[in-house]
Amino acid sequence: MTETDLVLAVDVGGTSIKAAVLDTEGGERLRRVVPTAFDQGPESIVTAIRDLVLDRVAAASDDGSPVRAVGVVVPGVVDTEAGIARYASNIGWRDVPMRDIVSSAVDLPTAIGHDVQAAGLAEATLGAAHGVSDTLIVVLGTGIAAVVVSGGQVVRGAAGIPGEIGHIPVGDLETRCRCGAFGCLEMFSSARGVARLYAERTGSAVDATDVLARLDDDPDAVAAWQQATETLARGLVAGALITDPARVVLAGGLSQAGDALLDPTRQAFEAGMPWRTAPELVTSPLGARAGLLGAGILARTVAEVSG
Incomplete structure (x- = not known):
């Protein structure tokens, strides 16, 4: 080199x-x-x-x-x-x-x-989307957004902002997002969203990693995480029904939660489209x-x- x-x-x-x-x-x-x-x-x-x-x-x-x-x-x-x-x-x-x-x-x-x-480019080149021509790559970080790959090409969109799945209104419509809209996915299922849900239940300001660490013995953590994964699944169902990917890749920092994220999300994701076979749902090896x-x-x- x-x-x-x-x-x-x-x-x-x-x-x-x-x-x-x-x-x-x-x-x-x-x-x-x-x-x-x-x-x-x-x-x-x-x-x-x-x-x-x-x-x-x-x-x-x-x-x-x-x-x-x-x-x-x-x-x-x-x-x-x-x-x-x-x-x-x-x-x-x-x-x-x-x-x-x-x-x-x-x-x-x-x-x-x-x-x-x-991140989607990296996933398509080096990660879990490599070799798959139709994918939806959802990056779960402080916020949530996605990359749509169709026929091996990244979809650019009319305004250059496709994949804004974080602002699909699949959550509680009483909750206002920073973007000004209501019920946005990222207010519930991003790292910041998980922390917000836990804080609303307990009054404790902790981050998503702390919430995950408490899943074994904290009912409030379990409830917040369940709400986060169920809301995420609804957003993924909407994204998958629109884009029809062969594989959905969960990437970003929150994807490092592994099976704690993948198992409940996959169950709710598959249940959300009972009339068809759900796309494969995986987590990224690249993580954050x-x-x-x-x-x-x-x-x-x-x-x-x-x-």
């Missing part, structure tokens, strides 16, 4: 911003994670991304393994051609020229992508790394284009 094989990948999530130098096999080095500081405002998150990129590019150079390009994936509505983060409700962004901000800071070719679409790996693929592509 030569120095030109390395790229910097950055995955901006609702909880943290992850960065790592990746080789051609997806191997990581110089990984660093910083919090997504919502309380400091949207501009501070842009600054945090830029500073993290500067820090990791410098660290790679000092390590004797400089990178040839940068890939940054962000949530929300992304204009990948223009390199602009058009809108992200969780962060408060509107029309942020992210590609120019990053590339001007480090003087390297830079690609900007949608975090879920990038999918977005970062997808950012690396985007960075490698822009590096090849730039020569």
Whole structure:
């Protein structure tokens, strides 16, 4: 492997911003994670991304393994051609020229992508969707979104935002989402949604990992998790009936719950379409790394284009 094989990948999530130098096999080095500081405002998150990129590019150079390009994936509505983060409700962004901000800071070719679409690209290339021409890849993180693959091609949609399954109104219609609508899936079945359901029952502010850890002996955790998986299954039924995939892949950080997520969700998913055979439902082997790996693929592509 030569120095030109390395790229910097950055995955901006609702909880943290992850960065790592990746080789051609997806191997990581110089990984660093910083919090997504919502309380400091949207501009501070842009600054945090830029500073993290500067820090990791410098660290790679000092390590004797400089990178040839940068890939940054962000949530929300992304204009990948223009390199602009058009809108992200969780962060408060509107029309942020992210590609120019990053590339001007480090003087390297830079690609900007949608975090879920990038995760889907990684799943289709390296993960559970590899070799399957019709798939629905659902990324369960702080929020929820999906990638639709039909006939081996990622569906782009009229506005470039297909797969927004997190905003299908399959939950309690009294619950208002951050997007302004009511009953959105991600308010119940994302990591943030699971924590919210548990907090409403107990008054305790814990994260989804803590809720999972309490499933053996905490009835409130069991009830919150049951509501989350049943609501997720309803969203998956809607997505599957519209897109008709051969396989549905659950990816993202929450997918690492494994059978605790897969078993009840599969049962409710299959029960939700009794008149037909349900698509295969699996969890991703890439887990929370999918977005970062997808950012690396985007960075490698822009590096090849730039020569």
